[in-house]
Amino acid sequence: MxxxxxxxxxxxxxxxxxxxxxxxxxxxxxxxxxxxxxxxxxxxxxxxxxxxxxxxxxxxxxxxxxxxxxxxxxxxxxxxxxxxxxxxxxxxxxxxxxxxxxxxxxxxxxxxxxxxxxxxxxxxxxxxxxxxxxxxxxxxxxxEGNKLPALTRREKEILHLLAKGLTSTEIAGKLFLSNFTIDTHRKNMLQKFNAHNTHALINIANEMRLLD
Amino acid sequence: MILNNKIIKIVLFVFLSQVFLANMIHAQMTRAQVDSLKKVLSTSKEDTNRFNLLIKLVDEVGYYDSKEASRYAKEGYALAEKIKYTYGVGLAAYLIGQTDMYSENYSSSDSFLTIAENTKIYSSKKQNAGKIYNERGYLNYMQGNYYAASMLWAKSSEIFEELKDTTSELIAYQNLIGALAFVKNYERAVELGKKVLPLAELRKDTLQIGYTLQGLTTDLLYLNRVDEAGKYIAELMVITETTVDNNLAADSYNTIGMFFDRKKDFEKALSFYLKSLDKATTFGFKFQIASQKKSVGSAYLQLNNLPMAWKYLNEAYQMVQDHRNVMAESNIAIALSDYYEKLGDYKKALLHLRKYVELKDSITGTDIRNHTSYLEAQFESKKKETEIAALQKSQEEKDRAIQKRNLYIAIGIGLLILMGIIFLLLYRNYNNKQKIALQEKALQDEQIKIMEKQQQVLSLQSMINGQETERTRIARDLHDGLGGLFSTVKMHFSTLQHNYPLLKDDPLYHKTFDLVSSASSQLREIAHNMMPEVLMKLGLVEAMKDFCNNINAGKLLNITLQAYGMEKRLNTSTEIMLFRILQELVNNIIKHAYASEAIIQFNRDGNRLNITVEDNGRGFDIKDIEEKRAMGIEAVKSRIVYLNGKIAIDSRENIGTTVMIDLLINEI
The missing domain is CATH 3.40.50.2300 (Response regulator)
Known part of the structure; x- marks a missing residue:
């Protein structure tokens, strides 16, 4: 039973x-x-x-x-x-x-x-x-499990410009966005890749061939 | 060399501001508004209404013309005596004491303050007693009796503190900052200034912000922390350009001049000193004017324009002779000494230098006395720091209480709207009848405008909140009530079918069974759209996962969902609101963007939450989107306003659209 x-x-x-x-x-x-x-x-x-x-x-x-x-x-x-x-x-x-x-x-x-x-x-x-x-x-x-974090289009653009050595202000001018927006995108990417600063972020992105 | 006369002014501005601020909780009026008040005055009858109008004029006009203000105060005084309005007699006497002092009519000021003090019905109110003490302190200060001044000020701030009236208490702290600068303890003055500034900003009181900023910047400059001072200059500049308070403007321009002086940009320094002088001249304070002239003269001296330097320094010198203020005199003496030195007239240079040393000696005597108050002030400031913290807390609590109250009001207004437009019309009609006196009309119009704006915000809030509460309730009812019923019917049916297998062959039975099944799943669908269970049970990210999952199953659009730092759930109403916003944005993408891919991304870091929604669609020009879509975006925007967030939409034709939402999550 x-x-x-x-x-x-x-x-x-x-x-x-x-x-x-x-x-x-x-x-x-x-x-x-x-x-x-x-x-x-x-x-x-x-x-x-x-x-x-x-x-x-x-x-x-x-x-x-x-x-x-x-x-x-x-x-x-x-x-x-x-x-x-x-x-x-x-x-x-x-x-x-x-x-x-x-x-x-x-x-x-x-x-x-x-x-x-x-x-x-x-x-x-x-x-x-x-x-x-x-x-x-x-x-x-x-x-999704082990997939790399996906970058948004804006993030890709900004990452490329950061890798070229441009400052947030310069990027803001180039993309017609506010400094605040650029900074938010940058902070979001730092969080995604668990990077402590922009330099480390660019290194990781290079390793993962995200900038190619 | 920048001279010490600014120290005097720091104290001056603080106490000057207090006189008006204590009376004033509303915003400053524009000149046009003041003019309309005057018009109302010319037609008003001799009653308390007229008296109140006169007092209001004193307050407003006092910002830029103390003599005119004094005339109104005196008229008010006479009127109050005539109509036997004793409290008014005290109030008017106090205001005459105040305005006459600004017109440098000290003896009259003194006697009217005495009248105010003796009018018990007025001065027995603690707030008023405090104001009178404060005024007396200032009067003594103007006459060079610094010791008496500091005693009286201490007394007045004590009273304000006791009253626990935030406005006055804030001012009491500003007094303390002024006193600290006076005894040259700039470090502590800066510390306190930095704490008081956010409080003033919280209260959105531009005058207080202005005075606090001006004091803070000046103190920083005395500490030679020029770069730090530079951070405040831009904000100060904005307030200075827009304020109608000439005294604040004069002091602030002087501070900005001083900033450039320190930066060795003497051209710019000169231009601001000149502006300051201009404002000081309209305000009409002799020794303030003398100080500004000295600043201008010194700036010319730095620029090696000796003739102009002479003109201003000499004028300042003459003015100071009439108005015996040792500190100002000594400042001008050293500036003149510099001047003669540049001119090569060493004899005269030496003469003035001697005079400076002489005066300095007499100041040192005062300094020793001041040292006592310095020690007191240091002790006091420690005490006050903790109080400022407490005050900040109480302000926050107040805000929270206001939020709570707003919620109640929102609910109330929601009901009001339900009762319909008729009520509103009646209300307005009623208001119209009330507008008998022109003076009242002017004030009421303003109030109605503010109320309408509040109503708009509140009705939006209550609508959204009410909508979501209702949806949650209906969804739950559907699940628990009707849903359960349908389920049971189906269970019985299937049992029936088991017990009577022949039923399976009956087409009518079949039809009925199918209909019940279909009703049951439709009901589930409706309830789900009302309020997804997963949103309530598991939170925003899981609900979005489900939502995207359903969209992706349709194969039209593929959404990638990414969440970082979202382990902790947000509060329920924020989650629901964000879910609706994202739903709307995704629906927009499906309907209008013709996109194949989209990303939704959450990034939370502490209190900061950023949500990015990006598609690869055809993009649009924000200025000319079609009406339907514009409405959708407006709905999203108003929801974000409700959440105190920011939204940025950035769209490029044939490349796609990026929407960024930024929020501060208020959780402990």
Whole structure:
């Protein structure tokens, strides 16, 4: 028997989940709670559950934080995040905090059962829509990891002129920009490349062949 | 050699300014405004309104014509006696004491100050008592009784301090700075000056800023820290050129002259000394004029123009004879000695040098006395430093309180707008009826203008704030309420379908199920657009990541997102505001720029946040962008104004557009 804890502050949703799970012989709902505090209390009482269905919008504790807290104390329990939103940032954060799966609340019965099955088998389950989002994000930002900081067009121009030995004032005159703007661009580049002064910045840029 | 007469003037300007500043919280009026006041006066009846008008005129005219101001004060005095307005008698007497002193009518000044002091209903107010002491101090100062002057000033600043009135307290600190310069402790005067300057700037009081700057610069010059003084010269110049306070102008021009004098640019020094003399002449202080003439003469001497040097030095010499002020006399004596030396008349040179030494000896006597006050002043200044810090803090707290209050006002005004234009019209109508007296009308018009401007800013703020709060609330309601409902309906449906498998073959069931599904996802989409959950939960950068991610998925535009120093989240309302701004900028790029690539970059360093948004689109001429787009940019600009930030748009045709936003993040 798979034992379930449902954490959701919406009575209708709990009702819906219960309805979907009534006929499933191998799953039993041990407890439903409406907030994070009760969830933690229930787990502290040494009640054994296999899966927690966790709404990430709770009235007391932020769901992401709650997920992290539960995971710290219990490495075994499977956590499936439940939410109404489908935003890549939230999904990745939830998985980072130790969740095993992610379901959108407008799921169908089959999907819920599939998710329970998969997390019990030790894999990560993402709902179909969530999966699409994540793949989208990976495609957009996936190669970002070790990439060099990208320079904006203005930064490139200014870097070239700095390398030629021009002062901020001279560059401002040349590009019809204010001294303040030039200085901001320069400071931004120092921060990007973690350089302490303009000289070091030009050296780094040369090494990275950004000035070629 | 630059002579000591400036020391006197440092004290002079501070106390002169105090007289008016203590009365004045509003900005200086222009000449035209003063003229219209005079017109109102000519038609007004003999009542307290007329009295108040006269007092206002004394304040305003006093900046440039003490004699005229004195006439108004005397008229006010007579009127107050006639209509039995005792407080007014005291006030007018005080003002006569003040204006007569500027006209160098010392005995009259003295007796009117006594009247003011004896008019208990006036002088029992501490603020007024302080002002009278201050005036007496100045009167003594003018007559060379420095010891008595410093005692009286100490007393007046004590009172101001006790009152904890920021304006007067600030002035008390300026007094102290003046006193420090007087006892030649310029280092400390500079230290304090640098602390008081930002306070004056915070209050946006140009007169105070002007006097503080002038004092600070002069003190720096005495310390020979010419380069440091140079940093303030430009700002001082602007204030000097625009002020109607001739006294400030005279002193500031003198300081600027002195600056160039120190830089050995005697031509420039001369031109500023001449300007200073010009202003001093219109103001009409004899010994100030004499001092300026001496400065001009000395500058001519440096330029080897002996005839002109003689003209001015001699005039100064004559003026000082009438007006016995040892310090000024000794300064002129040494300048004359220099002059005769250049002329080759060593006998006369020696004569004046002797006179200088003689006078110097008598000054030294005063110096010894001053030393006592010097020690006191040093002790006081240490004490005051901590108080200045406390004052600064209280000013900041006040600002915070004002911000809080502004928020309340914003909400209030939001309601007001809701109640509609009718109310506004009625309000104006009501105002019109109120404008019975012409004098009131002039003042009210000004107030209305200020209020309208405030209203504009406030209504914008409340609109934006209200909008975002509302959006957050609606998004949450959609998620929690309707969203949950739809989800549950779908859950039930899918269970139903499981329990009655035949339903799957029913087309009506299918249609219903699909409609519910589609409603549910549309609802999610709407809520997301209202307020992305990721923005609330994970912050601006993550939300932007999601946002760019969705755009990039469309393949029309590829946005690179870079964030440096953004580990700490900003406060929620700033994040929402910046998110909307960036949304608008990206939408602009998609709609108008025809760009293929864009970069959004965050650079945060301490309190400074810079956001760069750059595209490689077709660019535009900022002057003639189409209306729709202009409106978008205006919305962005007003949001940035709301955040107290700056935006710079720099666009080049067929190369692209760079937008830079700079903000100061106010977090501890």
């Amino acid at each position: 798979i034992k379930l804890l449902i954490v959701d502050d919406h009575p209708l949703v709990i009702d819906g989940l219960k309805t979907m799970l009534t006929d499933v012989g191998y799953i039993s709902i041990s407890k439903t709670v409406k907030n994070g505090k009760d969830a933690i209390a229930f787990l502290k009482e040494n009640n054994h559950v296999d899966i927690i269905l966790l709404d990430i919008n709770l009235p007391d504790i932020d769901g992401l934080r709650l997920c992290e807290m539960i995971r710290q104390d219990n490495k075994e329990v499977k956590i499936i995040g439940l939410t109404y939103v489908n935003e890549a940032g939230i999904i990745t954060q939830l998985i980072k905090k130790g969740a095993n799966g992610y379901l959108l609340k407008n799921m169908e019965r089959e999907e819920l059962l599939k998710a329970i099955d998969q997390v019990m088998n030790g894999s990560i389950y993402l709902s179909k829509e969530a999966n699409e989002k994540i793949i989208q994000q990976l495609q957009a930002f996936g190669l």
